[in-house]
Amino acid sequence: MNRVDGKVAIVTGAGKGIGRATAELLAECGAKVLVTDVLDAEVEETVEQIRAQGGEAQGLRHDVTNEDDWTAAVDAAVNGLGGFEVLINNAGVYLQKSIEDTTFEEYDRVMRINVWGVMLGTRFAMSSMKERISADDPAGAIVNLVSTASIKGSPFASVYATSKGAVRLFTRSTAREISALGYNIRVNGIYPGIIDTEMGAAAMQRIVKSVGESENRAREIAEELHLINRLGTAVDIARGIVFLASEDASYITGTEFVVDGGFWLK
Numbered sequence: 455m456n457r458v459d460g461k462v463a464i465v466t467g468a469g470k471g472i473g474r475a476t477a478e479l480l481a482e483c484g485a486k487v488l489v490t491d492v493l494d495a496e497v498e499e500t501v502e503q504i505r506a507q508g509g510e511a512q513g514l515r516h517d518v519t520n521e522d523d524w525t526a527a528v529d530a531a532v533n534g535l536g537g538f539e540v541l542i543n544n545a546g547v548y549l550q551k552s553i554e555d556t557t558f559e560e561y562d563r564v565m566r567i568n569v570w571g572v573m574l575g576t577r578f579a580m581s582s583m584k585e586r587i588s589a590d591d592p593a594g595a596i597v598n599l600v601s602t603a604s605i606k607g608s609p610f611a612s613v614y615a616t617s618k619g620a621v622r623l624f625t626r627s628t629a630r631e632i633s634a635l636g637y638n639i640r641v642n643g644i645y646p647g648i649i650d651t652e653m654g655a656a657a658m659q660r661i662v663k664s665v666g667e668s669e670n671r672a673r674e675i676a677e678e679l680h681l682i683n684r685l686g687t688a689v690d691i692a693r694g695i696v697f698l699a700s701e702d703a704s705y706i707t708g709t710e711f712v713v714d715g716g717f718w719l720k
């Protein structure tokens with residue numbers, strides 16, 4: 455399982471939550487990791503945690519909406535860690551707002567980070583990986599964080615759901631375009647439901663509001679919405695991401711991997 459030994463991975467938004475858990479698990483499974491986020495102190499903490507467990511990591515302040523930051527991230531992975539084969543497009547933001555109250559600026563910010571961030575990362579990764587991954591090598595892997603919100607939609611979080619809907623189709627399109635170009639890179643989306651992170655806490659508040667329940671029962675209600683009667687953890691999602699990035703998923707591309715404890719089905 456988890457054959458990422460010797461690979462180099464960039465994980466965006468890895469200062470906390472799912473990104474941090476993914477960076478730690480990739481390192482535990484043998485990959486070198488470039489930990490990036492807009493939060494300097496949190497990047498350092500993730501790097502220190504990985505090193506304390508015997509893993510190899512470097513950290514970088516990196517805003518996924520900034521092209522110069524992407525140039526610096528690719529440079530750090532290529533010149534600092536020897537090149538990369540794995541990109542985890544994890545950085546994202548949530549917006550709990552009714553449609554009637556959402557401003558242009560709020561819509562724009564979510565779309566820039568959640569959609570443009572993934573687009574830029576993919577563009578930079580394709581350019582860099584195609585130079586060094588030949589058909590004889592194990593494939594490169596890009597994993598995009600999507601969401602069950604892209605399937606169900608989200609009342610009071612419509613911009614977020616819309617941004618993830620864009621990532622859903624971008625992921626499929628990327629997998630098809632990469633195949634047409636003959637690049638040896640797999641591209642997949644992972645679909646968490648409600649995960650117990652800062653973002654997940656905000657999502658829980660939104661859900662209780664949409665069903666007209668009291669906010670202090672948010673967690674209990676959110677748990678009852680799952681076939682597996684609990685919230686997901688960051689590690690639950692990290693395990694799915696590491697699988698998609700690994701050689702165990704060598705025949706999997708363009709897929710929509712739902713890891714949600716049955717939230718979507720229930």
Ligand SMILES: NC(=O)c1ccc[n+]([C@@H]2O[C@H](COP(=O)([O-])OP(=O)(O)OC[C@H]3O[C@@H](n4cnc5c(N)ncnc54)[C@H](O)[C@@H]3O)[C@@H](O)[C@H]2O)c1
Binds near residue numbers: 654
């Ligand atoms: N938590 C959930 O319930 C859930 C469900 C479905 C999908 N997701 C997706 O999983 C991913 C991670 O979510 P999380 O729950 O760990 O969220 P989180 O809020 O705990 O962490 C997100 C990280 O992204 C970083 N970030 C934000 N803007 C950035 C930018 N412009 N450049 C670089 N980094 C930036 C933040 O600083 C933070 O460290 C997101 O894409 C999210 O949409 C989360």
